[in-house]
Amino acid sequence: MKSKLKWGILSTADIATEQVIPAMITSNFCEIQAIASRSAEKAQRVAKQYGIPVSYGSYNELLADENVEAVYIALPNHLHVPWSMKALAVGKHVLVEKPVGLNRTEAEKLLVASQKYPHLKIMEAFMYRFHPQWIKTKALVQNGAIGQIKAIQSAFSFFDDNSESIVNRKDYGGGSLMDIGCYPISLSRFLFDSEPKSVSATIEYHPEFKIDTRTSGILEFDHGSTTFFSSIRSADDQTAKIWGSEGSIEFDIPFNPPANNPTKIWLTRAGNREEIKFAPANQYTLQADAFSRAILENTPVPTSLIDAVNNMHVIDKIFESDAAGKRIIV
Known part of the structure; x- marks a missing residue:
């Protein structure tokens, strides 16, 4: 079994740069491979700050990176579902920030889409x-x-x-x-x-x-x-x-x-x-490690997407x- 999962970070939002990235760096089962922003310059700056190997000026470029196995999505709420679905479609596991979407209809749409990829894991990020x-x-x-x-x-x-x-x-x-x-x-x-x-x-x-x-x-x-x-x-x-x-x-x-x-x-x-x-x-570290272990060991994620739909x-x-x-x- 591999010891670490290779991650890509979608967004340079504060929750990513101030909480999740530092948490993953100190984790046992995460290795950040790439980061993406709509601004290539901002992605480069964050990558340099945290020693992330690759930066991209678009989210699609990161999703095309074959070295990235899982993505953490810290985009604004209205983008959670569409980018989670895009990530699943190209074979990436997904940890998506809460709330999972804008409403139950969106959340159910993501649940249905995820069921097409039973080999992939997806979870809403309620770190507490x-x-x-x-x-x-x-x-x-x-x-x-x-x-x-x-x-x-x-x-x-x-x-x-x-x-x-x-x-x-x-x-x-x-x-x-x-x-x-x-x-x-x-x-x-x-x-x-x-x-x-x-x-x-x-x-x-x-x-x-x-x-x-x-x-x-x-x-x-x-x-x-x-x-x-x-x-x-x-x-x-x-x-x-x-x-x-x-x-x-x-x-x-x-x-x-x-x-x-x-x-x-x-x-x-x-x-x-x-x-x-x-x-x-660090609850962000614990969350990232728990999700990564579920992927590495092929076990159920701690919280199913059904829970996100119900919330x-x-x-x-x-x-x-x-x-x-x-x-x-x-």
Whole structure:
């Protein structure tokens, strides 16, 4: 078995250059072979900065590189599905940034296309699930440490009013729900290990940009519910807390804890509050290695594309709930 998978990076977006590329460089199972940008100059600059052997001034050129076995797609949301499909069509494995597409219809289109290539792997990049704090939390929940989950409360926010930012571009699939609100939805489905029965939401739209600047939602599951808040016009913050019939779990930094710092969660049960500490961990490295190992060892990917389709379905229903002004059955 080969020891490392050869990667190509589609895009020089910040998420790629500031997070994923450095993470892959320190990984055990990844070797970055090439990077592509619409600007050849920018691709060359990033390649030189990180010691990437080859740079391209177009995405198609990278896909034509026979040395590239898998691609990481960090393009704006509206380009996720078309470029994932192009990559699969030329025999590349695909790790595509979240959200997988603009809506469930797009996500299902990609799922159907991927089924034509059973020898290729594809996964949506929700990196938080690979951090030890979430792996531990999932195990605690599954083992009944807090009893049956009754409620989850989470929030994710930052401030960005730059009209040129992709989060403020409706045609790019911007907005708070698509950019960061997808995390609370994902973690709720992850922990309840099921799909919500109904959703209720209120959304605040920007009068000019037409994207949601704030979304508040309630997801109802069979045995509990989750409430969440996302905003791109609020101070930087992120929270998550889970209540069960016998205890609770609270996070310090739930979604993007710094890779170089330890993190912690608090487990409360029987009146005792226990702090559980985790050594520094780069969740982007762990994600890249997990996906690479699935390819190298020909095992299932950690998260199937069906999960991505289901997450998009809930996002669609949240938009629908706000538009209709009522609770929507999922």
